[in-house]
Amino acid sequence: DTPVPPPAAWNATSRAASRAPLGELFASWAARTPRAAALVAGDRTWSFGEVDAWANRLAHHLIGRGVGPERVVALVLPRSAELVVAELAVAKAGAAFLPVDPAHPEERRAMMLADARPVVVLDDPEHIRAVTGPEHTPGDADRLAPLLPEHPAYVIYTSGSTGVPKGVMVPHAGLGNFAAATAEHYQVRPGDRVLQFSSPSFDASVLELCSSLLAGAALVVPPEGPLLGAELAAVLREHRVTHALIPPAALATVPPEEVHEGLPEFRTLIVGAEACPADLVDLWAPGRRMVNSYGPTEATVVATWTDALEAGSGNPPIGRPLPNTRVYVLDEA
Template identity: 40%
Template sequence: MTIERDTLVERLEALAEWNDATPPSHTTTVAEMFAEAVAAHPDALALVADARDGQSVQLTYAELAQRVHQLAHHLLSRGVGAEQVVGVHLPRSAEMVVSVLAIMVAGGAFVPVDPEWPRERRAQVLGDAGAVLVVTASAGDAPLVPEVVVDLDAWAYAALPARAPAVHIEPPRLAYVMFTSGSTGRPKGAMIRHEAICNRLQWQVEKILHFGPGDAALFKAPLSFDISVNEILLPLVSGGYVVVAEPGATGTRSTCST
C-alpha cells in the first residue's frame, strides 16, 4: 500500500503542527502583560466580587490598575524590591487580586498565606519564604511580619500615584512562591518566575483557550493552589474579567448572575 504524496504532505504538516515546540515569540512579565491589557481595554470590565457589605464590586481595567499602582507605590515605600517576598494573608476577595498584582508590579514576589491555616504554619511559611511584609485585611492578623492593611471599602492609598511605578522587571525574576502541603514533612516552596507563568499564559491565550475580551474566569481555588494564578491572571492579561467567588462558596447570587 502506498500513500499519495498530497496525503503524506498533509499528514507531515499536521504532525509538525501538533508537535510544535517553538517557544513563544517573546517573553515578558506579568506587569507588562497586565499593562498591555489595561492600555487596550481601559473601560472594559476587569473584576467582579462581593464586598463585605453584600454589595457587588465591579472594577474596570482602569479602576483596577489605579488601585494596583497605588498599592505598588506603597509597597515600594515600605522597602519592597526585586524578588523580595510579600505574604498575601487575605480571604479570596477583590483585595486579594489587587494585592497579587501590586506585589508583582512593584517587582516583588507574593507567597500565599491562608488565614485558615494554623498560626504555626503561617509563621513557618512566612519565615521560610523570607517575607519582608504581609498584606492582610486588618492589623494584628498575621504573625511575625510587618503588615500592610488592604481594604477597598476604606482605601488608604488614594493619595498615591495612579500611574504604574517605574520598576524594571526582568522575565527571569521571581513572581511568586507556592508551598507544598507538607503532608510528607516540612512544606517546601516552589519558586515560579515571570518568564514561566507568562509563557504559560501566552500559550493558553493564543493556542489553547483563545481567551479574550468579554470572556470571564471564575476565581474559586485557594491562592495556595497554583491553578488560582491562572484563574486570576488569564482573564486580566487578555481583556477578559475575573469573577471572584465568595470564600467558602461555589458561587454567589451576584457572581453567578454576572
C-alpha cells in the same frame, strides 16, 4: 492503532513568547481596554483602568516600604478583590507575592511566613482599599532595582504530601507564555468571565489570574468559603461565568440537573488537581469544552493538557505539553 510519535516530535513545542513581567502584561490590557470589566466581586465591578490605577497606588506604597525585586511580600488574605489587586501591586513593585490563605491551619501559615521571611505582610483589606499614591505604572526608575524576567513573580508552597512543604519561586519569564497559551487553549476572549475558585495558597489561583486579567477577561470573585453543590452552580449561573477550573471532587457535588439546564453560558471547564473519573466527563463534557490539565507547582501551574474531552471516552489522560514545554516519562532508573 494510532502511531506514537518519537520523543523529539512529542516535545516540538517551541514558539515565540513574551518574557514581559506580570505587571507589564496586565498594564498592556489596561491600556488597550481601560473601560472593560476586569474584576467582579459581589455587586461591584472594577474596570481594567480602575484596577490598574489601584494596583499602581499600592505598588508605589510598597516600594516606599522597601519592596522590590528578589524580595517577598506575604498576602494573608482570603479570595477577594483586595487580594487580586495586591498580587498585581507586588508584581508591579518587582517583588514576589506569597499568597497565604487565612483559612489554612495556623501552623502551616506560621511555617510559610517563617520560611519565606517576607519584607512586608499585607493582611488588612481596608488598608489595601484606602492606600493613596501615584497612579502611573512603576518602572525601573521607581523600583529599588531593575526588574528582570528571571526575578521571582510569586511563591507557592507545596502541600507537603511527600514531606515538609517547600516554597517554589516561579519567575516572571514564563508567565507571558503561560497566559498566551491558556487564552488560546481554553478559548478565553475579551469580555469572558473567569471564576476565582481556588484557595489563594494553591497555584491554580495563578491560572485563574493569568487566564482572565492577562487575556482581557474579567475575574469573578465569589463569596468567601467553600463553593460546592447548588451554591457553586448558583455562582456560575448568576455571575454568567464562562470559564472555571474546578476540581473533580467539587464538580461531583453539583446536582446533575444544574449541569446543562442551568449553565448555558459556562463554555469551558478545566479540571485538575486530582484524577477526573469518567462519569464526570460523561456528565460535564457535552455542550462545553472540558479540558484536563496537569502540572506540578514548579512548572508554572500547568505542564500538560488534553484536547477537548468527549463523553464516553473513559478516564482522561494528562495530555500533551504546553507550548515551550517538554515532558518526559521516566522509569525508576
